[in-house]
Amino acid sequence: MPPGKQGGVKVLALDLGTSSARAVVWEGAHAGGRVVALARRQVRLGVDDAGRAELDPDEYLDGLTACLDEVHDHLDGVRAVATSCQWHSLLALDAAGRPVTPLLTWADTRAQEAYTESPTTGELHRRTGAWRHPLYWTVRIPWLEERLGGGDRSRSFAGLAEYVFRRLLGEPAASVSMASGTGLLDLAAGCWDGEAMALAGVTEDRLPPLAPRGWTGTLESRWARRWPALRGVPWLPAVGDGAAATIGGGCAGPDRISVTVGTSAAVRVAHPLAGAFTLPGGCWRYLVDHDLAVTGIAYSAGGNVFAWARRTLLLPDDVEAALVALGDRLGEGPPHGLTAVPDLAGARPPRPASTGSISGLTLGTGPVEILAALLDGVSGQIAAGVRTLAEALPERPAAVVLGGGAMAASGWWRRNLTLRLAVPVEPEAEAEASAMGVIRLAETVTAGRAVM
Template sequence: MKILALDLGTSSVRGLVLDADGDLVSGALARRRMRLSTHDDGTGTLDGRQYLTGLVECLDELAAGGHLRGVTMVATCAQWHSVVPLDARGEPLGPVLTWLDTRAVPAPGAPGPADADAFHQRTGTWWHRCYWSMRLPWLRARTDTPVTRFAGLVEYVLGALLDEMPMSISQASGTGLLDLRTLDWDAEACELAGVRPGELPHLADMDWRGRLRPEHARRWPDLADVSWHAPVGDGAASNVGSGCVDESRAAVTVGTSAAVRLIQPVPAGAPLPPLPEQLWRYRVDHGHVVTGAAYSCGGNLFAWADRELRLPRGAELAAALDRVPFDGGPAADPRLGGDRPPGLAPAGSGQLSGISFGTTGVELLAGLMRGLCDLVAEDLAVLESTVDSRVEVVLGGGAVAASPWWRRAFAATLAPRTVRHQPDPEIGASGAALAASGRFGDAAQPVDIGRTDESDPPTVPASAPSGAAS
């Protein structure tokens, strides 16, 4: 058995083929970088058509290498919160708003939820610029052509390839419009969003499976009869890929962005556990919820520092970081991209303080990295209060995979908890594959922090390729 796993991330789109044990088939990885448009006004968008082209190129590359032969299912993990307005032909009327876009504001006089706490407990979200309840009216007011319907990036992209593409329960939970208990669109959230009949995607049922359209089946004949499973939100998939699928383990994932999350079994219709006011909650699938906090900073801190601070490279950078104590470097607020919900700090809120003429670029980077560790530690304490016990922490994602210093800094900051590392750089895609194949708890066991710290560490990437988190 082979599984084609797709990762529809923010900085790249990737396709990889996994064997029956969940390991990457040699050479079976195709990747296309995506250009994320960002501006000081809070813009954070992708071009949907270019994204679709990137995915098609990945599939073409895998097909040309013969890697699609023997594939028996397709699993997908995809970014949460994205939205794009579509016309009657299903074509984008503008760019895709990603989780990083902070421009949406409520219309003057818009009242918001009648009971903000009840709304939060029901949907797991807030009336916030990250969610469709605020984004749809804002988008509609800025779209010249009438909007026929709205979709997330994954529904638009896969909808162009498959016979049908409903929205998975996992992706729907990231819109902020889903009642997490009933697994149906929430009436009040839809009213806030100004939703009209037919504008929202249909919701996929538990047993939904997709098939390629005939023209695409001819292009990739090895996938002609293969079932496509409902996509899983990237953060939830990363938890599964990290082996964090119950209340004993929390995942801290650092990819382009970062998050701390905990999965709990909650079947559809069952009462939801109480949700602290500063945490969000989404759905992994019909039987599990994931609770946590997310940050707009992560591997993108590397990208900024590498571009602006003239950092050394590879082993030289690793050696320079090793000379910085974990509590050293300047005090830093790493929110260069602003707050994720429920925070409202705009893009450009990052700060560095305590800098002297002797402060190095490496120390500035270390301060930003430690700043993220501190944010995670605060929210992890709140997350633990929902389960009344200290949890083990598993680090994952491309950014911590590339930086032994950051792994050790997290371990020091989160002590006395046990902190381990999941070295698989493709934990999101792996997690989606495990969920699709019914092997929810079969991820490779994480390893101790010290055991995988190489004597000759890899080059720290300018941006983390995987594990983008929500």
């Protein structure tokens, strides 16, 4: 984020990610503001070979409150608290609102053991923007209920944002943005969908209440005593991280497609919900707020594939130089004849459950060639997603905006993906795109403007 003049709106942005919790204090108008303070705490993701990918919700909250402690001296004058949060998370709560399970993240694939169908399009997909799939609560809640023994109707369900808001604000309200990531929300009506709830085996009273248009919350008194600068400051509804990153990366309208490659990868376009283009069968649709939607395709493979290769393969210290030294003609075929399916973390809907694989291995294949093939496999998935979305839009997009930590970390991978795309590519201007997205949205709320 570029330095600039002080003044203008001051916002505290919270980014509740899968790998870390962050707090960013921003001051000034979007084009000329600056980061006043930033705090980050890594979070511990529990994983295993069975597909577990869990977070401890209270440990996560401790990390977030530590971030707020660290930036508190810079919070005087903050006019709003804006939150970006990972989509698709789920935990079960007892009647008192205490967790009875860890928090399942998007990367947890264990619910697929109870699901053998292929996702299909139809009215459910049209209304909710989602499918019946192990990523969504339509499958995850029944799987979790079976593990808990079922039968306890006092048990309720929530995602990370709702749990954090319950603990800090005393209100477990779900924004329409976070609710849209569950697969249970009727997007146009802005309410929980009856058919989706029936598939999940829950009634509305066991789901978080939906925050109405214009909702804000404030800190409970015990937390306001800890952070007095935030006493009475409005907390805006949480925004799904993918939607926030799309807006923060400079793709606030359908003229630009956002491609983000971080831990995972996604191709997205933001557009008004009213009069939206027909939802392609291979795409999901979620909400930014009551008026703005994001349509896209997500992939479980991204920087996590690079991280796996670093842990597992005997890669040289300077991996980037080794990739360049391969001498491949980038974009003209798999590296050294290898073909990779990079689904090490499974597959996102509507694709069926999948695992990673590599074909074409010989005794002469080395670890750098394997890495290059995996990264090229991710690039191929993303390029196909861009084509699908571009063909669905009423007008051809002017550019792809390419961002995310994984792209910033590897020039070789960035060039590989750029050559696979058939649309002009622009670099993403913001390193903290999710935080910048909710900051920009907060600026529009406080100024009474529209995002688009």
